[in-house]
Amino acid sequence: MTRRQKKTLARIAAAALLTLVAALLPLEGVWKALAFAVPYLLVGWDVLWGAIRKILQGQVFDEEFLMSLATIGAFAVGEYPEAAAVMLFYQIGEWFQSVAVGRSRRSIAALMDIRPDMARVLRGGEEIELDPEEVAVGEILLVRPGERIPLDGVIVEGGGSVDTAALTGESLPADKREGDTVISGCISLTGLLKIRTESAYAESTVARILELVENSAEKKARVENFITRFARWYTPLVVASALLLALLPPLLGQGAWSDWLRRALIFLVVSCPCALVVSVPLSFFGGIGGASRDGVLIKGANYLEMLDRVDTLVFDKTGTLTQGRFAVDAIHPQAVSAEELLDIAAAAESYSSHPVAESVVLAHEGDIDRGRIGEVEELAGLGVRAVVDGRTFYVGSGRLMDRVGADWHECHLPGTVIHIAEDRAYMGHIVISDQLKPDAAGAIRRLKELGVKRTVMLTGDGEKVAQAVAEQLGVDEVHAGLLPAQKVEEVERLLAEGCRVAFVGDGINDAPVLSRADVGIAMGALGSDAAIESADIVLMDDKPSRLPLAIRIARRTMRVVRENIAFSLAVKFGILLLSALGLTNMWWAVFGDVGVLILATLNAMRCMVRIKE
Numbered sequence: 001m002t003r004r005q006k007k008t009l010a011r012i013a014a015a016a017l018l019t020l021v022a023a024l025l026p027l028e029g030v031w032k033a034l035a036f037a038v039p040y041l042l043v044g045w046d047v048l049w050g051a052i053r054k055i056l057q058g059q060v061f062d063e064e065f066l067m068s069l070a071t072i073g074a075f076a077v078g079e080y081p082e083a084a085a086v087m088l089f090y091q092i093g094e095w096f097q098s099v100a101v102g103r104s105r106r107s108i109a110a111l112m113d114i115r116p117d118m119a120r121v122l123r124g125g126e127e128i129e130l131d132p133e134e135v136a137v138g139e140i141l142l143v144r145p146g147e148r149i150p151l152d153g154v155i156v157e158g159g160g161s162v163d164t165a166a167l168t169g170e171s172l173p174a175d176k177r178e179g180d181t182v183i184s185g186c187i188s189l190t191g192l193l194k195i196r197t198e199s200a201y202a203e204s205t206v207a208r209i210l211e212l213v214e215n216s217a218e219k220k221a222r223v224e225n226f227i228t229r230f231a232r233w234y235t236p237l238v239v240a241s242a243l244l245l246a247l248l249p250p251l252l253g254q255g256a257w258s259d260w261l262r263r264a265l266i267f268l269v270v271s272c273p274c275a276l277v278v279s280v281p282l283s284f285f286g287g288i289g290g291a292s293r294d295g296v297l298i299k300g301a302n303y304l305e306m307l308d309r310v311d312t313l314v315f316d317k318t319g320t321l322t323q324g325r326f327a328v329d330a331i332h333p334q335a336v337s338a339e340e341l342l343d344i345a346a347a348a349e350s351y352s353s354h355p356v357a358e359s360v361v362l363a364h365e366g367d368i369d370r371g372r373i374g375e376v377e378e379l380a381g382l383g384v385r386a387v388v389d390g391r392t393f394y395v396g397s398g399r400l401m402d403r404v405g406a407d408w409h410e411c412h413l414p415g416t417v418i419h420i421a422e423d424r425a426y427m428g429h430i431v432i433s434d435q436l437k438p439d440a441a442g443a444i445r446r447l448k449e450l451g452v453k454r455t456v457m458l459t460g461d462g463e464k465v466a467q468a469v470a471e472q473l474g475v476d477e478v479h480a481g482l483l484p485a486q487k488v489e490e491v492e493r494l495l496a497e498g499c500r501v502a503f504v505g506d507g508i509n510d511a512p513v514l515s516r517a518d519v520g521i522a523m524g525a526l527g528s529d530a531a532i533e534s535a536d537i538v539l540m541d542d543k544p545s546r547l548p549l550a551i552r553i554a555r556r557t558m559r560v561v562r563e564n565i566a567f568s569l570a571v572k573f574g575i576l577l578l579s580a581l582g583l584t585n586m587w588w589a590v591f592g593d594v595g596v597l598i599l600a601t602l603n604a605m606r607c608m609v610r611i612k613e
């Protein structure tokens with residue numbers, strides 16, 4: 001609670017006490033009015049003052065104005081206790097709302113408590129503490145056990161386990177050794193690490209994630225925009241009805257002025273749409289915040305809303321459903337030795353970050369002399385063209401071989417095949433195989449249980465491998481041998497069929513698809529800038545099982561939003577109707593305004609609760 005909230009609470013308590021005293025005193029007439037005016041003014045002076053200021057600025061129909069009008073009206077018709085109570089409860093509602101919003105805002109900050117306070121840097125043999133923003137690229141950081149890693153970098157000395165939980169929701173720490181990259185925001189648990197920074201703080205993973213989370217409030221869901229528009233005509237409409245209710249029947253000779261005025265005042269109190277205006281954004285806020293704790297970053301409420309409605313999930317294969325760490329099964333050279341073929345392939349691939357390339361480089365024992373490598377061109381979804389030792393090689397899929405006109409042939413072995421050619425002369429191929437992610441099959445099953453109608457896998461890899469993977473995972477549809485542009489076409493075809501499509505990829509060769517789908521979900525984004533940029537939802541670690549979780553979070557958030565809208569409107573319209581018929585009193589109005597606000601806010605706060613898997 002902030003100091004201001006504490007002061008308001010004290011004022012509310014004092015006013016409540018004075019109201020009680022006023023109610024117990026046997027007073028009549030003016031004295032009674034005065035006795036209630038004291039707590040009324042004590043608790044409501046700022047509301048009255050705010051209303052006056054707003055009127056001077058030409059803004060009517062705002063909450064403070066409505067409350068002031070309603071309570072002054074109540075005084076005018078002799079409902080002193082009611083007037084004091086309405087103001088009292090209004091302030092209780094406001095107080096409650098500010099505590100709830102403040103709390104959820106702070107809890108997002110706490111959830112995302114990954115901002116490093118300082119960086120310890122070795123400069124000229126001395127340790128100095130700096131603001132992470134002052135550290136340059138290439139400097140050596142010192143991170144002690146228990147400390148947060150302030151910038152992204154590579155371990156140059158030391159090792160130990162690193163806790164990534166704040167970023168990924170993954171509770172198992174990862175082991176890191178010399179030469180491994182580490183990500184800012186993680187905590188070094190056991191070892192003393194010396195880390196060479198690879199980027200400035202502004203480009204670090206931590207800074208990017210924080211920026212993303214902070215900006216997520218700006219992208220509003222359709223329901224949020226609807227509520228804003230709704231509030232804009234709801235309030236004037238109810239106020240106009242109140243005016244008609246106060247004037248028309250008595251002018252037509254139907255009953256006393258004060259009776260109709262009373263009914264109209266209830267309208268004024270109920271005309272406040274704050275329950276919706278507050279609870280709907282709060283629900284999204286809670287959903288997005290809660291998800292971030294599980295390593296699911298959602299870039300805006302609109303994507304949460306969309307994810308709730310998704311019925312078709314499209315997956316990339318390599319690195320998304322499979323691990324993207326290939327083992328070499330066989331080397332089939334033609335006219336060169338196996339070692340030579342692997343050596344050329346590894347050299348050609350040494351600048352590529354594609355999982356295939358990284359695996360080939362890993363399979364090649366010994367260092368690759370980078371001086372041998374000339375111009376390199378990455379051909380997205382096909383492979384690479386590289387100049388090694390002054391000769392031009394093509395390394396990649398059968399499709400790439402077709403492109404260059406090499407005389408290649410399929411391999412009889414199952415697995416992903418990397419073909420190698422020098423210009424048009426075919427040199428043979430390397431057969432590599434990948435493994436499914438352990439939780440991929442379970443994730444697909446869960447998604448179907450959650451009512452996802454169609455699962456589709458798109459891959460640039462060959463038909464045989466693709467079929468085998470799809471079969472093992474229970475994916476409904478497969479399309480193999482696709483270039484990145486053709487993946488986009490497949491997604492467009494699904495969209496044209498009326499499917500609501502989420503695409504899940506690892507951000508390598510699939511950025512165009514990520515942005516084309518209704519919702520683009522990037523996986524394994526720790527450290528991958530491209531994925532963080534182009535996706536709408538970012539899964540920090542690379543586990544497919546986060547997908548059903550993300551969908552459940554979206555579903556729950558939307559359910560709470562719908563509950564709140566239905567409940568608030570039903571209660572408010574119900575009370576308006578009963579009041580027009582003269583069947584209510586001010587206390588009903590208090591419930592219709594503050595009661596509904598508090599209940600809706602409490603319901604919205606459910607969105608922050610962590611979902612158990």
Ligand code: ADP
Nearest residue numbers: 317318352354381382383396397459460461509
């Ligand atoms: P996926 O759709 O399964 O994620 P990609 O579209 O990234 O696969 O790549 C499709 C195919 O293109 C790969 O299976 C591989 O044969 C080939 N390929 C792509 N990039 C490379 C590379 N750097 N080196 C070798 N082959 C590559």
Ligand code: MG
Nearest residue numbers: 316318319508
């Ligand atoms: Mg891929």
